[in-house]
Amino acid sequence: MNDTPLPVTIRDVGLRDGLQILARTVPTAHKIEWLRAAHAAGLRELELGSFVPARLLPQLADTAALVEAARALPGLVASVLVPNLKGAQAAIEAGADAMLLPLSASRAHSLANLRKTPDEVVGEIARIRALRDAAGSRCLIEVGISTAFGCTLQGRVDEDEVLRLVQAVLDAGAERVGLADTVGYADPLQVARLFTRAFAVAGPRLGCGHFHDTRGLGLANVFAAWQAGVRRFDACVGGIGGCPHAPGASGNVATEDLAYLFASMGVPTGLDLHALLALRERLAQRWLPGEALHGSVWRAGLPKTMTEAMAKETA
Amino acid sequence: MNDTPLPVTIRDVGLRDGLQILARTVPTAHKIEWLRAAHAAGLRELELGSFVPARLLPQLADTAALVEAARALPGLVASVLVPNLKGAQAAIEAGADAMLLPLSASRAHSLANLRKTPDEVVGEIARIRALRDAAGSRCLIEVGISTAFGCTLQGRVDEDEVLRLVQAVLDAGAERVGLADTVGYADPLQVARLFTRAFAVAGPRLGCGHFHDTRGLGLANVFAAWQAGVRRFDACVGGIGGCPHAPGASGNVATEDLAYLFASMGVPTGLDLHALLALRERLAQRWLPGEALHGSVWRAGLPKTMTEAMAKETA
Numbered sequence: 001m002n003d004t005p006l007p008v009t010i011r012d013v014g015l016r017d018g019l020q021i022l023a024r025t026v027p028t029a030h031k032i033e034w035l036r037a038a039h040a041a042g043l044r045e046l047e048l049g050s051f052v053p054a055r056l057l058p059q060l061a062d063t064a065a066l067v068e069a070a071r072a073l074p075g076l077v078a079s080v081l082v083p084n085l086k087g088a089q090a091a092i093e094a095g096a097d098a099m100l101l102p103l104s105a106s107r108a109h110s111l112a113n114l115r116k117t118p119d120e121v122v123g124e125i126a127r128i129r130a131l132r133d134a135a136g137s138r139c140l141i142e143v144g145i146s147t148a149f150g151c152t153l154q155g156r157v158d159e160d161e162v163l164r165l166v167q168a169v170l171d172a173g174a175e176r177v178g179l180a181d182t183v184g185y186a187d188p189l190q191v192a193r194l195f196t197r198a199f200a201v202a203g204p205r206l207g208c209g210h211f212h213d214t215r216g217l218g219l220a221n222v223f224a225a226w227q228a229g230v231r232r233f234d235a236c237v238g239g240i241g242g243c244p245h246a247p248g249a250s251g252n253v254a255t256e257d258l259a260y261l262f263a264s265m266g267v268p269t270g271l272d273l274h275a276l277l278a279l280r281e282r283l284a285q286r287w288l289p290g291e292a293l294h295g296s297v298w299r300a301g302l303p304k305t306m307t308e309a310m311a312k313e314t315a
Numbered sequence: 316m317n318d319t320p321l322p323v324t325i326r327d328v329g330l331r332d333g334l335q336i337l338a339r340t341v342p343t344a345h346k347i348e349w350l351r352a353a354h355a356a357g358l359r360e361l362e363l364g365s366f367v368p369a370r371l372l373p374q375l376a377d378t379a380a381l382v383e384a385a386r387a388l389p390g391l392v393a394s395v396l397v398p399n400l401k402g403a404q405a406a407i408e409a410g411a412d413a414m415l416l417p418l419s420a421s422r423a424h425s426l427a428n429l430r431k432t433p434d435e436v437v438g439e440i441a442r443i444r445a446l447r448d449a450a451g452s453r454c455l456i457e458v459g460i461s462t463a464f465g466c467t468l469q470g471r472v473d474e475d476e477v478l479r480l481v482q483a484v485l486d487a488g489a490e491r492v493g494l495a496d497t498v499g500y501a502d503p504l505q506v507a508r509l510f511t512r513a514f515a516v517a518g519p520r521l522g523c524g525h526f527h528d529t530r531g532l533g534l535a536n537v538f539a540a541w542q543a544g545v546r547r548f549d550a551c552v553g554g555i556g557g558c559p560h561a562p563g564a565s566g567n568v569a570t571e572d573l574a575y576l577f578a579s580m581g582v583p584t585g586l587d588l589h590a591l592l593a594l595r596e597r598l599a600q601r602w603l604p605g606e607a608l609h610g611s612v613w614r615a616g617l618p619k620t621m622t623e624a625m626a627k628e629t630a
Contacts, residue, residue, distance in 0.1 A: 150619070150620040152618075152619060155619045155623050156620050183618070185618045187576065187579030187580050188538045188576075189580040189581070190580075214614075214615045215575060215611055215612045216569075216611025217575075219531055219535045220535040222535075223535045223539065254531075257531045260531070261535065264505070264532070265502050265504040266504070296528070297531055300529045303465060303467075303498070303499070304500075305471050305500055308471070
């Protein structure tokens with residue numbers, strides 16, 4: 001009998017979600033070192049940047065170059081953020097494997113962030129699907145529903161509205177949909193409830209949990225989502241990232257902490273914890289010196305029980 | 316129909332577990348301000364100190380004075396740590412409401428920390444129970460089984476051995492028993508499994524979950540224990556504390572983070588979040604300046620959804 005749990009996929013979004021709120025621009029050569037190190041640590045999905053006008057996010061102006069570099073790495077799914085039709089066109093031309101389209105369930109946040117209502121974004125998703133199909137591209141269309149658990153601008157976000165939008169984006173042609181707590185408002189019971197309800201709507205197309213650790217509940221929320229059946233999570237090495245329209249929001253959950261959580265529970269991720277901790281160290285020392293990094297497991301290191309088990313496996 | 320979940324009790328252990336590893340000695344007058352502020356924030360169980368020889372822990376030499384101060388506060392359960400028969404005698408004389416007897420499930424840790432094997436500690440617990448009964452005291456006897464999830468010295472700790480010790484301390488006369496991860500080795504699945512098994516042994520006498528946030532899993536472990544039925548947790552305002560025999564161990568879960576977790580989930584704790592955050596601030600500024608505090612919710616503050624709900628409640 002094989003009772004190994006199903007594997008979990010962690011998509012590192014540091015090169016996009018992590019970098020977009022920093023004032024600095026990391027040189028392309030450093031980003032390529034970074035993405036290669038991430039691949040070497042076992043990561044097989046990376047969000048590499050965003051196809052938005054370079055004047056808005058100069059930090060991410062080299063996204064096409066990163067997609068090209070990523071395509072040389074075996075088995076790597078290169079995903080990019082795309083805010084509109086023009087960005088989708090660029091993602092298809094660059095040869096990205098997946099495009100992530102953000103949609104905010106909070107009307108107030110949607111207007112502030114994208115200058116569109118949620119339903120206007122749904123309309124844009126339908127146009128992007130038509131464009132993608134017409135281009136004969138296989139670039140996967142994933143929608144990330146942000147502020148699904150509450151919003152710094154609007155406050156409460158109605159769960160029925162989130163579920164309506166899940167259905168709407170699937171109807172509009174999205175192939176995968178995820179729920180995001182970019183502002184750190186979610187709690188584990190809410191996460192369990194909303195993901196369970198969303199699974200009833202989206203089935204296996206419910207593809208991702210995206211959590212920030214703003215108030216310390218990040219890993220508890222990841223655990224609750226995992227219990228509800230989620231097997232794919234976004235995270236950033238070093239817990240970098242945030243949202244420019246969410247004051248006080250401080251960082252995605254840390255990739256290395258998720259890898260540690262799942263390794264502790266015996267859930268396979270394909271990730272090399274030592275390599276992830278070394279990657280965090282390179283972020284701190286080489287690519288993002290002086291920036292605030294977050295996360296927890298790097299402080300005390302791996303427990304003796306885990307290093308002993310790892311030694312036994314490789315013996 | 317009333318579907319409010321059962322309340323959760325948080326015992327703040329900062330004045331004992333938090334202070335015992337600090338080099339500084341906090342003046343008794345400050346500790347009394349601290350315990351009064353904790354009571355005012357809604358805390359109704361406090362661990363106030365330890366009855367160990369003052370030459371070993373001079374920081375806690377004023378424990379009897381704190382118990383006396385606590386007895387003036389309505390509804391407050393004053394608990395103290397007691398390592399042996401002599402300490403139990405002092406706890407009874409001081410009029411403590413509860414004494415916490417530590418027992419390490421790791422033989423290596425038990426020898427290093429108490430210079431006794433786990434079974435020798437069980438023998439001492441039986442003698443303490445006899446002493447307590449002979450004295451006609453009502454001081455509750457609680458045993459905290461530490462290193463229940465793994466040990467920095469020994470590594471793996473056998474779950475069957477933990478459960479054997481749970482039964483043994485109950486047989487020896489303990490009225491309540493808890494499981495502790497003082498070194499931050501536990502993961503949520505392990506927590507769920509071990510607490511579920513321990514409930515089968517101890518029933519309602521399984522009284523407490525004690526978690527450290529050494530590797531970021533503290534709140535996920537609290538959530539998992541809560542799911543398994545635990546309704547009483549130890550924590551420290553500011554996430555202070557650790558274990559002198561557990562290198563790298565960095566702090567109990569933070570009282571204010573637990574209060575936030577449970578408030579988010581609609582679970583009553585009787586705690587005032589604003590007062591807890593103010594108490595943390597007084598720790599940082601007045602009582603423990605320069606010491607490393609931990610925890611998360613203090614950084615970003617409470618979410619808009621929660622402050623709006625609180626305003627509605629008091630309107």
